[in-house]
Amino acid sequence: MPPYISIGGYSDPPRIPCLSLETGSGELVALVGGPGSGKSNLIKSIAGIRSASRGSIRIMGAKPGSMRSREEALFVFQNSNFIPDLSVISQIERRISLYRGVPVRNVHKDVTGWCEEMELIEAARMLPKQMNRSQLQMLSLAPLALTSHSVAILDEPLVNLSPLMTSSALSIVFSLLDNRASVLALVQSKSPLAKKADRTVNIQ
Amino acid sequence: MKGRNTYYFRESISILLRTKWVGPYLLVPPMLAFMVYAESYLSAHGVTGIFNLEQRTILAIWNGSLLLALIAGIKSCMFLSGIWESGWFRNSLALPVKRSSGFWGPYLAVLSVVTGVFVLTIGAVAAAIPDPGRFPLLKVVVESYIPVLWAVSIGAFLGVLTKGTAGSIFFSALLLLGFLTGLPVARLPEWLYTVIPPVGRLMTLGLNYPEGLTFTMTLIIHSAVVLLLGRILYGIGAKRK
Numbered sequence: 001m002p003p004y005i006s007i008g009g010y011s012d013p014p015r016i017p018c019l020s021l022e023t024g025s026g027e028l029v030a031l032v033g034g035p036g037s038g039k040s041n042l043i044k045s046i047a048g049i050r051s052a053s054r055g056s057i058r059i060m061g062a063k064p065g066s067m068r069s070r071e072e073a074l075f076v077f078q079n080s081n082f083i084p085d086l087s088v089i090s091q092i093e094r095r096i097s098l099y100r101g102v103p104v105r106n107v108h109k110d111v112t113g114w115c116e117e118m119e120l121i122e123a124a125r126m127l128p129k130q131m132n133r134s135q136l137q138m139l140s141l142a143p144l145a146l147t148s149h150s151v152a153i154l155d156e157p158l159v160n161l162s163p164l165m166t167s168s169a170l171s172i173v174f175s176l177l178d179n180r181a182s183v184l185a186l187v188q189s190k191s192p193l194a195k196k197a198d199r200t201v202n203i204q
Numbered sequence: 205m206k207g208r209n210t211y212y213f214r215e216s217i218s219i220l221l222r223t224k225w226v227g228p229y230l231l232v233p234p235m236l237a238f239m240v241y242a243e244s245y246l247s248a249h250g251v252t253g254i255f256n257l258e259q260r261t262i263l264a265i266w267n268g269s270l271l272l273a274l275i276a277g278i279k280s281c282m283f284l285s286g287i288w289e290s291g292w293f294r295n296s297l298a299l300p301v302k303r304s305s306g307f308w309g310p311y312l313a314v315l316s317v318v319t320g321v322f323v324l325t326i327g328a329v330a331a332a333i334p335d336p337g338r339f340p341l342l343k344v345v346v347e348s349y350i351p352v353l354w355a356v357s358i359g360a361f362l363g364v365l366t367k368g369t370a371g372s373i374f375f376s377a378l379l380l381l382g383f384l385t386g387l388p389v390a391r392l393p394e395w396l397y398t399v400i401p402p403v404g405r406l407m408t409l410g411l412n413y414p415e416g417l418t419f420t421m422t423l424i425i426h427s428a429v430v431l432l433l434g435r436i437l438y439g440i441g442a443k444r445k
Contacts, residue, residue, distance in 0.1 A: 047298035051443070067300060075298040080291030085219045094214065098207045098299060 002061035004151050004182035005029075005073075010045070010055030012038045016203050019055070023151075023182040028173065030197035031186045037203055039186040040078060043155045046184075047075045059151055073151040074099075074143055078159070081140040082128045089115060089124040092142045099147040110146055115139070118168060133160040138169065145172045152176055152183045158191055166192060211301040212309025216287065220317050225283060228275050229321045232268065236325065239267045258339045261329065266407045268325045269348035273355040273403070274379060276318040280359025281371035284310055288364060288438070297442065307438040311360045311431070315353070322352050340411065347410040350423045351403045355379070357427035358401075361434035364441065379403065401426050 003022035010019045015038035023029045033039050044050035046057055048065020062068040082091050089111060096107040115121040123135040131139075137160040144152055157173075158166050170192060176183055185193040194200055207214070219225065243263060246252045255263065287293050287310050297303060326345055333341070358378065362371030378401065385397065386404020397405070406419040 044294075047295075049294055049297045065297075065303075067302075070298060070300040073298075075295070077295045077298075080295050083215060083219065083292050084290075085222055085224075086215070090218070091215075094207070094211070095299065098211060098301065101207075 002058065004060060005046070005153070005184050006056075006058040006061075007046075008056045010042070010052055010057060012041050012045075012053055016042065019201070019203060021201050023184055025180045025182060026177050027199070028177055028183045028185065028193070028197045030191070030194040030200045031184060031203055032189050032191075032194050032200055033186070033203040034188060039203070040155055042203075043075065043077065043153055043186055046073075046153055072149065073153055074147065074149040076140055076144065076152070076154045076157055078155040082136070084128050086127070087125055088128055088131070088136070088139050089121075092124070092139065092146075095143055096146050099143060099149075107146070111142065114142060114145055118165075134162050134165060137161055138165045141169055141172055144176060148179060148181075149176075150181055152181055153186070154183065154193075155186045156188070156191070157185065158187070158193060170196070208301050209305050210309065211299065212296075212305050213313050214309075216283075216310040216313030217316065219287075220283065220313055225279065226317070228279055229272070229317075232271050232275065232321065232325050233328070235271055236264065236268045236329075239271075240264050257334070261333050261341075262339075262344055262411075264329045265326055265344050265348050268329060269322070269351055270383070270403070270407070272318065272322055272325060273351040274376070276314070276321075276352055277355035277359045277375040277379060278372040280314045280318075280356045281362045281375055282368035283314060284360050284363030285366065285368040285371055288441075289367075303442060304435075304439075306442070307360075307364075307435050311356070311434075314359070315356045318352055318356055319349075322349060343411065343416075347406055347416060347420055350406065350420055350427075351382075351401075354401055354403070354423050354427045357431040357434075361430040361437075364434045364437045397422065398426075 003024060005023040008020050011017055015036070021029065031039065031042070041050060045052040046059070046064055048063070048069065057064045059069040060072045062072065082088055093104050093107055093111045096111055097104045100107060112121065115124045118138060120135055120139060123131050124139055128136055137157070141157060158169055161169055173183055173193065185197065187193050243252065243255070244260065247255050293306065297306065326348065330341060330345070355375070358375055359371070362375055365371065382401040382403035384404060385392065385400055385402050386408040392400070402419045402422050406416070406423060409415040410419065
């Protein structure tokens with residue numbers, strides 16, 4: 001069985017000179033770095049939407065950007081997770097239906113239920129620009145809660161959240177770990193995820 | 205996996221059906237009505253000569269087509285370049301969807317909406333004709349659709365190549381040049397018609413054989429080539445990001 005996430009000799013000069021790490025089943029690894037340390041570039045390289053300047057990256061043995069790696073891994077970016085012109089709930093439904101491989105009508109109940117549970121149902125019916133950052137950030141975690149993936153890669157997932165939402169978001173992450181998923185969180189040192197991680201890797 | 209090929213198409217259709225994007229197409233019916241009225245007024249006052257019903261119908265259909273091509277080209281440049289340079293589109297490439305559908309989905313969505321508007325506009329003109337059996341209505345309709353198809357295709361190419369505003373200006377200039385080729389006074393070397401779309405020539409000579417067929421094929425090939433170039437540039441852009 002290959003490592004869930006494998007990064008070997010990745011560099012993004014001058015911010016990240018050399019980075020190597022592997023993650024395994026049920027493991028939470030926090031990659032800690034300050035603002036501008038190259039975390040967002042790294043997640044884009046892992047997602048295969050930016051070419052890595054040096055080094056190799058694999059997700060469940062598959063190259064970044066390959067269909068297999070995108071099926072296995074779920075990415076939550078720090079910004080721009082939603083289309084500005086459409087209601088957030090419709091976008092979440094379409095993404096969940098895509099991940100589950102079922103029609104949108106089959107996921108409507110689950111998505112609505114989750115949004116109600118998070119007390120975000122009213123906000124979710126709005127456009128992204130009509131919501132505050134905290135609501136938007138929490139709703140971007142919906143695919144984590146409503147789908148099952150082997151790997152989750154999260155860029156600053158808790159940064160804008162209120163204390164109550166932080167606690168809900170942490171529960172979502174821990175339930176992933178209970179399901180033997182591997183989570184790589186790209187965070188700043190103050191993040192609760194850095195404190196609760198099984199392993200911490202500093203990139204700066 | 206369900207929806208893997210249609211994700212971008214569906215999202216693009218949802219965006220395009222918002223007022224901001226559909227609104228400009230609502231300009232077509234009043235502008236068409238104004239042009240038909242102005243032409244009949246000028247004709248009645250001896251400025252442009254007397255048009256018979258057939259000529260007036262063909263003119264109305266072509267007016268509708270060219271108006272729609274102008275709006276469709278500008279809007280497709282703006283819409284497609286906006287999508288392809290947006291942060292959400294880039295991040296959505298991490299979803300388990302076919303990446304090539306990121307090009308074809310938005311393009312086909314624009315083409316579908318524009319085709320819908322074309323059918324409604326031309327359908328309204330055709331419905332007003334007392335006796336459509338008197339001239340080759342279908343041929344005129346098919347020929348007048350080709351500039352609309354071309355406009356959306358070049359809009360996609362320019363949408364990949366540059367920003368929406370710059371693309372729209374370039375498109376408008378190219379369409380104007382295309383119109384001018386149809387004027388009897390236009391005398392250009394034949395090879396130039398491989399670069400300039402023969403929109404005007406198709407309008408004025410479209411019903412003649414073989415010119416009509418030649419210009420239809422030229423415009424279709426022109427559309428296919430720019431679309432292919434757009435797809436290649438999209439692929440290069442996606443890899444270099």
